[in-house]
Amino acid sequence: MSSLWPPLPPKNESEEDKAARLAAEKEAKRISDEIDRALEQEKQELRKHRPQTKILLLGQAESGKSTMIKNFQLYFCPSSFHAEREAWRAVIHLNLVRFVNYLLYVLSNTASGSGGKRGDPNRDYRMFQMRLAPLKQVELSLTRCFSSENSPVTSPTDDKPTLHTSPAQEVTVRGGMGWKSFIRRGRSQSRVQSNSSELESTRRILDACKNDIVALWKSPAIRALEQEGVDLHHHSRYFLENAERVADINYTPTPDDILRARLRTVGVEEYRMTMETAAEKGAxxxxxxxxxxxxxRASWASYFEDVNAMIFLCPMSSFNQRLSEDRSVNRLYDSMELWQTVCRSKLLSKATFILLLNKADLLRSKLRAGIKFSDYVIDYGRDEPNTTEAVANYLRKEMMDIHRVCSPRKRQLHVHMTCAIDPTLMAAVLNSIRDVILVDILHQTTLL
Ligand SMILES: Nc1nc2c(ncn2[C@@H]2O[C@H](COP(=O)(O)OP(=O)(O)OP(=O)(O)O)[C@@H](O)[C@H]2O)c(=O)[nH]1
Ligand SMILES: [Mg+2]
Structure with a gap:
């Protein structure tokens, strides 16, 4: 019997039979379409009533939590990610100009401190300071755009915009996703025009300064700073290296740029994402x-209840860094202590636990540059290999041991080594996190 549908017409079919057959086929198709529509409607209804999936991201400052959220959005809700590109441009421009102004500030101190000894670099510096002076105004304007009228975005240390003389003073966001629409549209009608004209003029100034920014970064003055041991490995360095593109008047941020943009989180932000990918569409x-x-950290606990999953980020590359809030504390040790506290939490005891050993790329470049992990982590034997794989395996084991010993009840731990600024590498991790969360939710609901 043939499995073809609709079946082939019988041989020698009369015109009358043919008309009757076509009418029957049309009716069958109408019924079939109706059934499909009803099924799809039923599915939509089910999706609407499906409980939300709640995911909490924890970890020390700069561990990559907000970057992970961007990855989720880029991968599972791409249209909403791309719709927000304009809003990120202002953040990226502020990242860039703060770093340039910081470099000019460091150069001013170093150059005046070294008198005329450095010859050319000194002359370079004075020229750049003059030509890039408008960037001070750009920094003030952009900061004002973020911080006016019931500001959702402020700097915790500054009530009024001031120029930043340290790369540690960062762009900060407070409370929710509101800042994105704020930067796009302004809070009130009066702000709409002034915000957009201010942003427009900052773009024009940046474009005019583009070549000088590029030249500053390539200049002997900056190379001299690096040779003097000034640490220029800041996350905004990427934007400076790409200044020609980023400062251009026609610049639109790419996903890579957005993943690199730094916006420090203050308080707890809630992000609601409607999944766009096939399997989870609408959830x-x-x-x-x-x-x-x-x-x-004191405000975290009130978000522990009812979460389905907790994703903890431990930045592996922080082993030779100190906490900016307490210079006596090693960042990796702080991360491990924090992990202990999180594992012990009874409120999180039923949540799916996911550990991301993040910043694998930075760990790799530090180790390759000859920085020895064992110089900072005393339990890591001096004879152990100073390689990314060996160090990551050591950290994985340490963190798994802490989890086993400190958890109030036996629980599986899912561990991944990640580089949250690389969307290609993140795709597999994101799929696996999604699957693990969905399976655990299914278990939780069938066990209830
Ligand atoms: N090179 C590299 N940079 C990363 C990685 N993950 C995050 N970053 C960068 O690190 C910086 C800090 O990341 P965030 O996601 O803002 O850190 P956070 O944990 O949200 O920090 P707070 O909001 O202060 O708690 C950003 O500039 C990111 O682009 C990574 O795997 N590799
Ligand atoms: Mg953050």
Whole structure:
């Protein structure tokens, strides 16, 4: 019997039979389409009533929590990610100009401190300071755009915009996703025009300064700073290296740029994402992104209840860094202590636990540059290999041991080594996180 549908017409079919057959086929197709429509409607209804999936991201400051949220959005809700590109441009421009102004500030101190000894670099510096002077105004304007009228975005240390003389003073966001529409549209009608004209003029100034920014970065003055041991490995360095493109008047941020943009989180931000990918289309996932600084951690616990999954980020590359909020504390040790506290939490005991050993790329470049992990982590034997794989395996084991010993009940731990600024590498990790969360939710609901 043939499995073809509709079946082939019988041989020698009369015109009358043919008309009757076509009418029957048309009716069958109408019924079939109706059934499909009803099924799709039923599915939509089910999706609407499906409980939300709640995911909490924890970890110290700069561990990559907000970057992970961007990855989720880029991968599972791409149209909403791309719709926000304009809003990120202002953040990226502020990242760039703050770093340039910081470099000019460092150069001013170093150059005046070294008198005329450095010859050319000194002359370079004075020229750049003159030509890039308008960037001070750009920094003030952009900061004002973020911080006017019931500001959702401020700097915790500054009530009024001031020029930043340290790369540690960062762009900060407070409370939710509101800042994106704020930067796009302004809070009130009066702000709409002034915000957009201010942003427009900052773009024009940046474009005019583009060549000088590029030249500053390539200049002997900056190379001299590096030779003097000034640490220029800041996350905004990427934007300076790409200044020709980023400062251009026609610049639109790419996904890579957005993943690199730094916006420090203050308080707890809630992100509601409606999944766009086939399997989960229409489902709502709610993410809680917390500020990771020590002063922020007291507010975390109120978000522990009812979360389906907790994703903890440990930046592996932090082994030779100190906490900016307490210079006596090694960042990796702080991360491990924090992990112990999170594992012990009874409120999180039923949540799916996911550990991301993040910043694998930075760990690799530090180790390759000859920085020895064992110089900072005393339990890591001096004879152990100073390679990314060996160090990552060591950290994985340490963190798994802490999890086993400190968890109030036996629980599986899912561990991944990640580089959150690389969307290609993140795709597999994101799929696996999604699958693990869905399977655990299924278990939780069938066990209830
Ligand atoms: N090279 C590299 N940079 C990363 C990685 N993950 C995050 N970053 C960068 O690190 C910086 C800090 O990341 P965030 O996601 O803002 O850190 P956070 O944990 O949200 O920090 P707080 O909001 O202060 O708690 C950003 O500039 C990111 O682009 C990574 O795997 N490799
Ligand atoms: Mg953050």
């Amino acid at each position: 709502e996932w709610v993410f809680y992104d917390v500020g990771g600084q020590r002063s922020q």
